[in-house]
Amino acid sequence: MSLLERIAHPNQAKVWYGEIPIQSRYTVGITGERFFREIKDNGRLWGTRCPHCDLVYIPPRLYCERCFAHLEEWVEVPTTGRVHTFTVVHLDLDGNPLPEPRIIAFIQIDGTDGGLIHDLGEVDPEEVCIGMCVEAVFKDPAERRGSITDIRYFRPVG
Amino acid sequence: MLREVAIVGAGWSGFRSISxxxxxKEMMYEAAxxxxxDAGIDPRRDVDSFVTVAEDFMEGTSIFDEYTPDQLGGALRPNHTITGDGIHGLAAAVMQILTGQFDLVVVEAHSKASNVxxxxxxxxxxxxxVYNRPLAFHPYAIAGxxxxxxxxxxATPLEACARVVVKNRANALFNPLAAHGANISVEAVLGxxxxxxxxxxxxxxxHADGAIVLVVADGATARALTDRPIWIRGIGWANDTHTLESRPWGEASYAYLAAQMAYRTAGIKSPRAEIDFAEIDDTFAYKELQHLEALGFCRPGEAGLWTLEGGTEINGEFPVNPSGGSLGMGHLLDGSGLARVLEVIFQLRGEAGRHQVKDAEVGMAFAWRGVPTTSGAAVILSN
Structure with missing residues (x-):
C-alpha cells in the first residue's frame, strides 16, 4: 500500500525551521603557510615545481597530482598572468542581484601551470577578454593578514 | 561483467517544484x-541490501545516512549510503551484486530541494x-x-546553448513527470x-522535489522476476581534480573517463552507432553540449551545430534528453542521475508515451555532480 490519504489543504502542510552554527578552522598546511607568508610579508607569489612532470604549481602543493611525487623545489613566480577564462557574476551568495556585478576570472600565472581565481579590477567588463595580461594588486603591507584577499584584485597590465 | 546485472523495478515520487x-521520507516511501x-517483490523478505545516495548539507541533517532504512523497508538489513550522484549509487549496487554476496539490491536517491x-x-x-571561499562569490560563477x-x-555559438533549453523544456511538455515543461524561444533564453x-x-x-527507487538484480534473479529486465551493459565513473586552479576549464575530462570505463565494460567501440539515445546531464545548458562531446557522441565543437540542426531532438538522429533533462524535469540534486536512468528504463520498455524514442534498444544515462565538482558517472542500459 502506498499513500492512502494525502494532505488536501495547504494550511495543513506544516513545516519546521532549523539552523546550525557551523564554525571551522582550516589548517593551511606546509605549502599554504609559505605561500601566504610570502604574500603577506613580501607581496610575492611562490609555487612548487615537479621536476618529473616539469609542472609549476600555483597554488603550491606538497605533491604532484600527475605523478604523485613529493615536491620540494620552491620557485618564485611573477605576480602577472593571463586571463584563462572569466565571468561577470550578477548575484550575491543569497541569490540577490549585486548592485555592482563582479568580474571573476581564472588567471593563469606566468611561468606556471596553475593560477589563481580572483576578481578583476580597474577594468570594465566589456574590455575583458581571454588572454588579457593582468597583474596582482596587493593591499598595503599593514592591511595584509596572510589571506588570498591580501590580493585586492588583478588589473590589466599597462 | 562477472555476472549479468539488470534493473527489474523502478519507482518514483514527484517531480514538482515544491512538495x-x-x-x-514519505517521498522515498512512495517511490519505494x-x-x-513494479518488481513484484517484498522488501522485507526479498531484498539483500540497500544503497542510498545523499549529502548532509542538502538534507539539513548531519550523519544523514542513519535516516534512510525505515522508509525503504531496509531496517535490520545491510545499508550503504554514499555521497555522489544516484548513478554512483547504482554503480555501488552493481558492485555488490558482482561480489556474488547479494542478488537483489535496492538503490535510492531523492531531492527535497524546496526545503534547502x-x-x-x-x-x-x-x-x-583557504584559496577560494574568502572571495565569497556565487558558485555559479564557476559555471560561467x-x-x-x-x-x-x-567555437560553439551561444544560440546552440539556448537551443538545448528550448528543446529540453519542449520535450518536458510531453513528459507527465516533468516539472518545468515550457514552450520558449531562443531569444527568451538569451534575454x-x-x-x-x-x-x-x-x-x-x-530544482524539483522527488525520489527515485530502483531494484537491481543478478541475471538469474532478474529472469525469474520479469520477462522484460533492463540490462546494465556497462557502468563507469571518474573524477578530475577538484582544484579550480588546475582543472581544464574547457573540457569535461571526468565525463570522457567515466564513459570510456562504461564503454569498455559494455564492449562499445562506436558510441554514436551502437547507442540509440542518451539522457545526459544538462544542469546548465552548455553542459549538455560539452558532455555530448566528452562522451564521444560527436567531436569537440560539433555538439552545438548538431543541436542547431535538430539532430538531438526526439525525432532526430540521436535523441538527447527526450525526458526534458534537468532543464525540463527539474534538477533533483543527487537524484538527478537516477531521473536520467528512470527515463532510459521507460524508453527501453516502450513506456515513454508521447516522448517515446523510436526503436530504442540501447541507451546511456550520464550524471555530473554539479558545481564545484568534477565528478561524473555513466551507465549503459539495453532491453
Missing part, C-alpha cells in the same frame, strides 16, 4: 512502494576554504567561467536575467 505535503510493485533555503551558500561551502572557456575553445555571463537564468536548471 509541501510530503516529507522526504512503486518500485517494489541557502543553496548557493552550501555550494560555496564546497569550495576550497567554464561555459565561456568551452564556447571559446570549441533572461544574467547570472554569470554568458550564463543566463533560463540556461540553469531549476
Amino acid at each position: 509541501p505535503d510530503l516529507s522526504y 512502494v512503486r518500485a517494489y510493485e 533555503l541557502t543553496f548557493p551558500h552550501i555550494l560555496a561551502y564546497a569550495m576550497d576554504p 567561467m567554464e561555459m565561456r572557456r568551452y564556447l571559446a575553445e570549441t 533572461s536575467d544574467m547570472v554569470a555571463e554568458p550564463l543566463t537564468r533560463l540556461q540553469c536548471a531549476d
Whole structure:
C-alpha cells in the first residue's frame, strides 16, 4: 500500500525551521603557510615545481597530482598572468542581484601551470577578454593578514 | 561483467517544484512502494541490501545516512549510503551484486530541494576554504567561467546553448513527470536575467522535489522476476581534480573517463552507432553540449551545430534528453542521475508515451555532480 490519504489543504502542510552554527578552522598546511607568508610579508607569489612532470604549481602543493611525487623545489613566480577564462557574476551568495556585478576570472600565472581565481579590477567588463595580461594588486603591507584577499584584485597590465 | 546485472523495478515520487505535503521520507516511501510493485517483490523478505545516495548539507541533517532504512523497508538489513550522484549509487549496487554476496539490491536517491533555503551558500561551502571561499562569490560563477572557456575553445555559438533549453523544456511538455515543461524561444533564453555571463537564468536548471527507487538484480534473479529486465551493459565513473586552479576549464575530462570505463565494460567501440539515445546531464545548458562531446557522441565543437540542426531532438538522429533533462524535469540534486536512468528504463520498455524514442534498444544515462565538482558517472542500459 502506498499513500492512502494525502494532505488536501495547504494550511495543513506544516513545516519546521532549523539552523546550525557551523564554525571551522582550516589548517593551511606546509605549502599554504609559505605561500601566504610570502604574500603577506613580501607581496610575492611562490609555487612548487615537479621536476618529473616539469609542472609549476600555483597554488603550491606538497605533491604532484600527475605523478604523485613529493615536491620540494620552491620557485618564485611573477605576480602577472593571463586571463584563462572569466565571468561577470550578477548575484550575491543569497541569490540577490549585486548592485555592482563582479568580474571573476581564472588567471593563469606566468611561468606556471596553475593560477589563481580572483576578481578583476580597474577594468570594465566589456574590455575583458581571454588572454588579457593582468597583474596582482596587493593591499598595503599593514592591511595584509596572510589571506588570498591580501590580493585586492588583478588589473590589466599597462 | 562477472555476472549479468539488470534493473527489474523502478519507482518514483514527484517531480514538482515544491512538495509541501510530503516529507522526504514519505517521498522515498512512495517511490519505494512503486518500485517494489513494479518488481513484484517484498522488501522485507526479498531484498539483500540497500544503497542510498545523499549529502548532509542538502538534507539539513548531519550523519544523514542513519535516516534512510525505515522508509525503504531496509531496517535490520545491510545499508550503504554514499555521497555522489544516484548513478554512483547504482554503480555501488552493481558492485555488490558482482561480489556474488547479494542478488537483489535496492538503490535510492531523492531531492527535497524546496526545503534547502541557502543553496548557493552550501555550494560555496564546497569550495576550497583557504584559496577560494574568502572571495565569497556565487558558485555559479564557476559555471560561467567554464561555459565561456568551452564556447571559446570549441567555437560553439551561444544560440546552440539556448537551443538545448528550448528543446529540453519542449520535450518536458510531453513528459507527465516533468516539472518545468515550457514552450520558449531562443531569444527568451538569451534575454533572461544574467547570472554569470554568458550564463543566463533560463540556461540553469531549476530544482524539483522527488525520489527515485530502483531494484537491481543478478541475471538469474532478474529472469525469474520479469520477462522484460533492463540490462546494465556497462557502468563507469571518474573524477578530475577538484582544484579550480588546475582543472581544464574547457573540457569535461571526468565525463570522457567515466564513459570510456562504461564503454569498455559494455564492449562499445562506436558510441554514436551502437547507442540509440542518451539522457545526459544538462544542469546548465552548455553542459549538455560539452558532455555530448566528452562522451564521444560527436567531436569537440560539433555538439552545438548538431543541436542547431535538430539532430538531438526526439525525432532526430540521436535523441538527447527526450525526458526534458534537468532543464525540463527539474534538477533533483543527487537524484538527478537516477531521473536520467528512470527515463532510459521507460524508453527501453516502450513506456515513454508521447516522448517515446523510436526503436530504442540501447541507451546511456550520464550524471555530473554539479558545481564545484568534477565528478561524473555513466551507465549503459539495453532491453
